Amino acid sequence: MAVAKELEAVIGRIDERRLWDRHRAIANFGATGRGGVNRQALTPEDIAARKQLLAWAAARGFAASVDAIGNLFIRRPGRDPDAAPIVAGSHLDSQPTGGNFDGVYGVLAAFEVLEAADEAGVATARPIEAVVWTNEEGSRFAPGTMGSAVYAGHLALEATLKIADNRGTTLGDALATTLAGMGVSAHHELRAPIAAYLEAHIEQGPILEAAHRRIGVVTGIQGLKWMRVEITGEEAHAGTTPRTARRDACAAAIAMIAALRDLTRDDADVLRFTVGRFELSPNSPNTVAGHALFTIDLRHPDRELLVTLGSKIESVCREHAGGCAVSVTETLDSAPVRFDPAMVAMVRGAAERQQLASMEIVSGATHDAKFIAELCPTAMIFVPCERGLSHNEAERAAPADLAAGARVLAEVMLTLANRG
Amino acid sequence: MAVAKELEAVIGRIDERRLWDRHRAIANFGATGRGGVNRQALTPEDIAARKQLLAWAAARGFAASVDAIGNLFIRRPGRDPDAAPIVAGSHLDSQPTGGNFDGVYGVLAAFEVLEAADEAGVATARPIEAVVWTNEEGSRFAPGTMGSAVYAGHLALEATLKIADNRGTTLGDALATTLAGMGVSAHHELRAPIAAYLEAHIEQGPILEAAHRRIGVVTGIQGLKWMRVEITGEEAHAGTTPRTARRDACAAAIAMIAALRDLTRDDADVLRFTVGRFELSPNSPNTVAGHALFTIDLRHPDRELLVTLGSKIESVCREHAGGCAVSVTETLDSAPVRFDPAMVAMVRGAAERQQLASMEIVSGATHDAKFIAELCPTAMIFVPCERGLSHNEAERAAPADLAAGARVLAEVMLTLANRG
Numbered sequence: 001m002a003v004a005k006e007l008e009a010v011i012g013r014i015d016e017r018r019l020w021d022r023h024r025a026i027a028n029f030g031a032t033g034r035g036g037v038n039r040q041a042l043t044p045e046d047i048a049a050r051k052q053l054l055a056w057a058a059a060r061g062f063a064a065s066v067d068a069i070g071n072l073f074i075r076r077p078g079r080d081p082d083a084a085p086i087v088a089g090s091h092l093d094s095q096p097t098g099g100n101f102d103g104v105y106g107v108l109a110a111f112e113v114l115e116a117a118d119e120a121g122v123a124t125a126r127p128i129e130a131v132v133w134t135n136e137e138g139s140r141f142a143p144g145t146m147g148s149a150v151y152a153g154h155l156a157l158e159a160t161l162k163i164a165d166n167r168g169t170t171l172g173d174a175l176a177t178t179l180a181g182m183g184v185s186a187h188h189e190l191r192a193p194i195a196a197y198l199e200a201h202i203e204q205g206p207i208l209e210a211a212h213r214r215i216g217v218v219t220g221i222q223g224l225k226w227m228r229v230e231i232t233g234e235e236a237h238a239g240t241t242p243r244t245a246r247r248d249a250c251a252a253a254i255a256m257i258a259a260l261r262d263l264t265r266d267d268a269d270v271l272r273f274t275v276g277r278f279e280l281s282p283n284s285p286n287t288v289a290g291h292a293l294f295t296i297d298l299r300h301p302d303r304e305l306l307v308t309l310g311s312k313i314e315s316v317c318r319e320h321a322g323g324c325a326v327s328v329t330e331t332l333d334s335a336p337v338r339f340d341p342a343m344v345a346m347v348r349g350a351a352e353r354q355q356l357a358s359m360e361i362v363s364g365a366t367h368d369a370k371f372i373a374e375l376c377p378t379a380m381i382f383v384p385c386e387r388g389l390s391h392n393e394a395e396r397a398a399p400a401d402l403a404a405g406a407r408v409l410a411e412v413m414l415t416l417a418n419r420g
Numbered sequence: 421m422a423v424a425k426e427l428e429a430v431i432g433r434i435d436e437r438r439l440w441d442r443h444r445a446i447a448n449f450g451a452t453g454r455g456g457v458n459r460q461a462l463t464p465e466d467i468a469a470r471k472q473l474l475a476w477a478a479a480r481g482f483a484a485s486v487d488a489i490g491n492l493f494i495r496r497p498g499r500d501p502d503a504a505p506i507v508a509g510s511h512l513d514s515q516p517t518g519g520n521f522d523g524v525y526g527v528l529a530a531f532e533v534l535e536a537a538d539e540a541g542v543a544t545a546r547p548i549e550a551v552v553w554t555n556e557e558g559s560r561f562a563p564g565t566m567g568s569a570v571y572a573g574h575l576a577l578e579a580t581l582k583i584a585d586n587r588g589t590t591l592g593d594a595l596a597t598t599l600a601g602m603g604v605s606a607h608h609e610l611r612a613p614i615a616a617y618l619e620a621h622i623e624q625g626p627i628l629e630a631a632h633r634r635i636g637v638v639t640g641i642q643g644l645k646w647m648r649v650e651i652t653g654e655e656a657h658a659g660t661t662p663r664t665a666r667r668d669a670c671a672a673a674i675a676m677i678a679a680l681r682d683l684t685r686d687d688a689d690v691l692r693f694t695v696g697r698f699e700l701s702p703n704s705p706n707t708v709a710g711h712a713l714f715t716i717d718l719r720h721p722d723r724e725l726l727v728t729l730g731s732k733i734e735s736v737c738r739e740h741a742g743g744c745a746v747s748v749t750e751t752l753d754s755a756p757v758r759f760d761p762a763m764v765a766m767v768r769g770a771a772e773r774q775q776l777a778s779m780e781i782v783s784g785a786t787h788d789a790k791f792i793a794e795l796c797p798t799a800m801i802f803v804p805c806e807r808g809l810s811h812n813e814a815e816r817a818a819p820a821d822l823a824a825g826a827r828v829l830a831e832v833m834l835t836l837a838n839r840g
Binding site (some may be wrong): 203204205206207210222224226235236237238239240241242243244245248250251254255257258261266269270272273274275276277278279280282283284285286287288289295297299363364365366388389390391392 | 623624625626627630642644646655656657658659660661662663664665668670671674675677678681686689690692693694695696697698699700702703704705706707708709715717719783784785786808809810811812
């Protein structure tokens with residue numbers, strides 16, 4: 001077959017029904033009975049989901065290997081056994097009240113490409129692999145995107161294995177149980193070369209749905225800063241203390257946040273500013289608050305803009321402190337990621353060639369692709385999810401959208417797998 | 421002696437040192453070891469403080485009686501045994517981390533007047549009494565100002581006796597223990613006539629201290645409204661959800677409170693507006709809040725102004741709801757009290773005559789005087805407390821200020837006790 005014909009054959013074997021049924025099958029592991037899953041990393045539910053994937057792989061004769069942090073690789077060999085593989089995947093672990101698509105879709109879409117290639121009888125020059133990164137969610141063992149961060153050398157393996165969950169079980173012990181349960185003997189090296197990496201994912205936001213686009217051509221992952229603002233005023237009687245005699249930590253916090261909302265107002269609606277945590281002490285209706293705490297979650301694709309804005313936050317807070325003491329601490333600083341332009345162009349090109357309505361989009365959430373992008377050319381493919389809901393048992397995606405994303409993934413993986 | 425001379429004799433017997441020592445003695449009952457007290461209503465500590473007062477009364481030969489809610493009356497008889505008494509007092513119970521002056525001062529100042537009259541050998545036409553109202557603080561058994569409210573017929577006795585503390589002990593049982601411990605057999609009728617009522621109290625605010633005045637001529641108690649505002653938006657991912665697609669309960673709450681602060685801005689600084697409680701759900705840094713709750717404590721001496729402002733709050737909240745649902749509930753509505761102008765004039769006159777720097781002041785906190793004012797002409801006398809701190813173990817007052825307040829109290833009580 002000519003390459004173009006081979007590509008069409010593989011795309012033609014992407015099976016919407018099979019892909020959907022596999023989502024339903026994985027959804028059984030940790031099913032909550034309310035439509036979602038609780039399948040946190042390295043739990044029996046996570047192990048069961050991995051074993052299901054291994055069973056599907058074994059049925060196709062695909063080889064499996066596992067690395068020191070439990071990342072699981074399913075390989076369809078290429079003609080050149082020494083060539084670095086084209087890898088795609090995501091994760092199977094979930095939030096405690098997670099949905100059926102976050103992560104799972106990226107793994108199953110990649111596996112669908114391997115199966116479609118197999119069914120079409122199409123050989124590739126490079127191996128193609130589906131990967132399951134360990135503990136993307138970080139809800140049982142913090143931090144998240146752990147498997148990809150260890151793989152890329154961002155987290156040290158030894159220290160990571162000592163991290164404990166809130167019952168005192170270490171990651172090392174949970175991982176040993178997981179590895180024993182999976183029964184995969186082949187060892188995969190950390191940082192083993194990857195020729196290119198792709199990750200398909202539900203958007204987890206409302207943009208594609210609102211714009212009626214089936215494919216999000218993800219150009220990167222926005223940068224993120226977390227700040228923690230603590231305000232110390234003085235507790236006082238709400239009835240007896242005049243306004244001018246108060247050092248009201250709540251009033252100061254309100255003034256600060258109102259000013260920060262003005263500072264971060266972005267009519268293009270690209271900048272994300274969120275105060276998600278806000279606490280007062282003593283938190284009593286008739287006592288002027290002596291202490292307030294709030295968090296800032298600030299995100300934007302442009303590093304410089306984030307740094308500039310971030311540097312203004314403390315002075316805005318001080319300006320509105322109203323006599324209170326204020327401390328501003330940066331608790332997280334994650335630089336934006338720009339995916340390889342050639343990879344992004346391939347995703348865009350595949351969507352266009354397949355006549356799927358697409359648009360460029362920046363990922364608002366972090367994904368394993370963030371760390372793997374440091375190792376090799378990387379891109380992501382988004383598909384819509386209902387009302388943007390994610391990290392939620394009500395997470396929904398349409399079978400046709402999932403299949404469309406898998407077809408774009410197939411085109412890019414196959415094209416890359418046949419390049420030198 | 422002529423009346424004026426008698427008055428001077430009584431005032432001259434007000435003993436700063438004795439009054440101070442008695443505060444120190446009462447401070448032993450429930451002393452926390454950190455300078456404050458935990459002497460909640462009808463506890464062994466409260467009983468012990470009452471017994472100390474009874475011991476001092478017995479040493480003077482003053483009669484004691486107790487009513488059905490445990491209010492304790494110490495009487496120095498007048499020439500006319502059938503005349504309604506002039507009563508002064510306050511409470512001996514405290515907050516869990518209370519100070520040594522809140523309430524105690526009003527009781528001891530009244531008792532000091534009885535003693536001073538006795539020492540001066542001055543007879544009055546009417547009896548003069550010191551009263552200890554039961555459970556003013558309401559921290560063990562809610563609500564507070566319970567003894568005066570039952571006395572004035574605002575709370576039904578039977579229902580009140582069934583109120584339980586958080587260990588399940590009913591007020592009725594705690595009261596029986598208290599009455600047995602006190603051993604006072606004489607019964608005092610609820611709503612028994614009172615000719616006039618006075619209450620001396622620390623200000624519990626910073627106004628007198630800042631103005632360098634020793635006596636606060638209390639013209640009334642400000643009115644109070646409590647509101648509870650609940651906002652329901654939608655939880656969303658902080659990274660993936662554009663601002664325009666959010667229904668952010670925190671952002672709505674911030675906008676509401678900022679607008680309410682503008683609405684309630686009072687350059688005269690008489691109006692009190694406090695948001696003391698603020699809670700978000702799920703209260704997570706990277707999740708747009710789906711739910712917010714905050715309370716409003718609004719106080720002003722003018723009833724009409726309070727009603728007008730209160731009626732605007734809901735519409736201001738709705739205006740800034742940003743797509744969220746909002747419910748505003750009034751949880752408390754306490755009308756302002758205006759003390760009897762003739763009584764207030766007597767307090768002012770006594771302070772002026774005694775050449776004590778004074779000023780008119782509206783009580784920011786509620787006191788037992790609020791309910792007794794419905795039964796008889798009533799006024800209050802404030803003295804400064806350090807930095808306005810109260811409901812706090814660090815509560816402080818100066819011995820000279822306490823004595824000054826007691827001298828004003830003596831003048832007004834004696835003058836009233838000799839009127840027809």
